Amino acid sequence: MFILIFLILGILLLVLQTTFLQLLPVWLGKPDLLFLLIVYIACQAGILRGAFVVILLGLLMDAFSGVFLGLYPVIYLLVFAFIKGISRQIAINEFAYQVPLAVISYILVGIGMFLLSFFLTPDSPPQWSWGIMLLQLIILAVIGTPVFGIFDSIMSFYRSSTASGRFPGTKSSNRFN
Amino acid sequence: MADRKEFTVLHKFGLEVIGPFQTAISKVSNYSGSIRQKYVDLLSVREENEQLRQELLQYRTANIEYREALATNVRLQKLLELKESLPPPTLTAEIVGKDPSLWFRTLTINRGSSDGVQKGMPVVTVEGVVGQILTSSPNYSKVLLATDPNSAVDVITQKTRVHGIVKGLGRDAFGLNYVLKSAVVEKGDFVLTSGLGGVFPKGLMVGSVLEITNSRRGMFQKIEIEPAVDFSQLEHLIIIMKKDSLTED
Numbered sequence: 001m002f003i004l005i006f007l008i009l010g011i012l013l014l015v016l017q018t019t020f021l022q023l024l025p026v027w028l029g030k031p032d033l034l035f036l037l038i039v040y041i042a043c044q045a046g047i048l049r050g051a052f053v054v055i056l057l058g059l060l061m062d063a064f065s066g067v068f069l070g071l072y073p074v075i076y077l078l079v080f081a082f083i084k085g086i087s088r089q090i091a092i093n094e095f096a097y098q099v100p101l102a103v104i105s106y107i108l109v110g111i112g113m114f115l116l117s118f119f120l121t122p123d124s125p126p127q128w129s130w131g132i133m134l135l136q137l138i139i140l141a142v143i144g145t146p147v148f149g150i151f152d153s154i155m156s157f158y159r160s161s162t163a164s165g166r167f168p169g170t171k172s173s174n175r176f177n
Numbered sequence: 178m179a180d181r182k183e184f185t186v187l188h189k190f191g192l193e194v195i196g197p198f199q200t201a202i203s204k205v206s207n208y209s210g211s212i213r214q215k216y217v218d219l220l221s222v223r224e225e226n227e228q229l230r231q232e233l234l235q236y237r238t239a240n241i242e243y244r245e246a247l248a249t250n251v252r253l254q255k256l257l258e259l260k261e262s263l264p265p266p267t268l269t270a271e272i273v274g275k276d277p278s279l280w281f282r283t284l285t286i287n288r289g290s291s292d293g294v295q296k297g298m299p300v301v302t303v304e305g306v307v308g309q310i311l312t313s314s315p316n317y318s319k320v321l322l323a324t325d326p327n328s329a330v331d332v333i334t335q336k337t338r339v340h341g342i343v344k345g346l347g348r349d350a351f352g353l354n355y356v357l358k359s360a361v362v363e364k365g366d367f368v369l370t371s372g373l374g375g376v377f378p379k380g381l382m383v384g385s386v387l388e389i390t391n392s393r394r395g396m397f398q399k400i401e402i403e404p405a406v407d408f409s410q411l412e413h414l415i416i417i418m419k420k421d422s423l424t425e426d
Binding site: 014015017018019021022026030032034063064065066067110113114117121124125126127129132133136 | 273274275276277278279280281283285311319321325326327329344346347348409
């Protein structure tokens with residue numbers, strides 16, 4: 001159920017990003033809603049289910065964007081691993097940490113995309129633009145809170161619809177549960 | 178009988194007393210009647226106004242639709258003219274999605290392998306070269322735009338006949354590569370496909386020379402090309418159904 005809900009949500013966001021959001025003026029940038037979903041899944045879901053959804057969304061993104069197949073699943077998995085690694089240090093499933101974490105992760109994604117593209121086609125290096133990157137980071141920071149709020153409502157709906165009410169993919173401390 | 182026709186004093190008194198009241202009441206009732214009539218008229222005017230506004234809105238919408246249809250007609254007419262000038266067979270396609278990332282420049286179109294679309298087929302529009310087919314599913318294909326850094330097109334300058342390779346710069350501009358410093362390239366000169374790459378037919382518009390920089394190092398000039406195609410305004414495309422593409426695996 002968790003996988004299905006977030007997969008459908010990811011598809012909806014991808015469709016939105018490739019169609020409606022492309023009509024926005026250039027100065028408004030391209031809000032990366034799917035990336036915010038990846039960050040949210042990494043913050044909230046368990047390792048197995050979360051990683052599975054992230055790979056599926058990466059494969060879908062591959063179909064609509066980019067030149068190298070497999071690039072997005074790798075990048076999204078790295079983001080997932082990075083956030084999971086941080087989650088051992090701080091309680092990142094708290095709302096306040098998610099937006100800064102998304103911004104930092106996006107910079108890492110940018111660097112990752114640039115380096116991987118550079119190594120895959122050294123004679124056609126991608127263009128790095130700090131201006132565009134900064135605009136994207138500002139957009140993520142601005143829309144992060146409301147978008148995470150929407151994801152939270154969907155997650156709450158999912159939790160209320162499941163009998164246990166546990167975080168999906170995480171084991172309960174109660175051994176009899 | 179004649180006496181009975183005349184008012185008695187009582188009648189006269191009643192008439193004189195009640196008359197002013199009658200006058201006043203009839204004036205008030207007339208006035209209120211006229212107000213009511215005005216109000217009714219106002220209501221009907223309001224309804225009429227609302228109706229006229231709606232009609233105006235309908236006509237405006239129809240006018241916009243008409244203008245849009247006219248613009249589409251002109252655009253498709255140009256596309257048809259181009260299609261007839263290109264080597265057959267060709268296929269028209271519509272853009273259904275654009276690449277959401279910052280790093281790549283691709284499009285999704287509504288034609289796929291079931292329509293005969295294959296990897297490497299050139300995609301053009303009335304203004305010039307758009308890109309080439311990257312991958313295709315039965316009903317949809319992904320187009321690699323010429324502005325993507327991974328794209329390359331063999332070109333020639335129209336006036337000075339200098340050969341080079343146009344590569345995307347990841348924004349709405351191309352770079353003309355491998356042009357020797359000894360070659361003469363003029364600002365504003367048109368850049369066309371040379372036909373040598375084996376992908377695009379000869380003579381398709383690519384863009385015009387925007388800027389030429391000659392650095393001390395290296396043996397090539399650094400030339401920036403302004404694309405002929407406005408990549409932000411793309412709607413309909415033409416796929417040249419060329420089977421022997423060099424880009425095929």
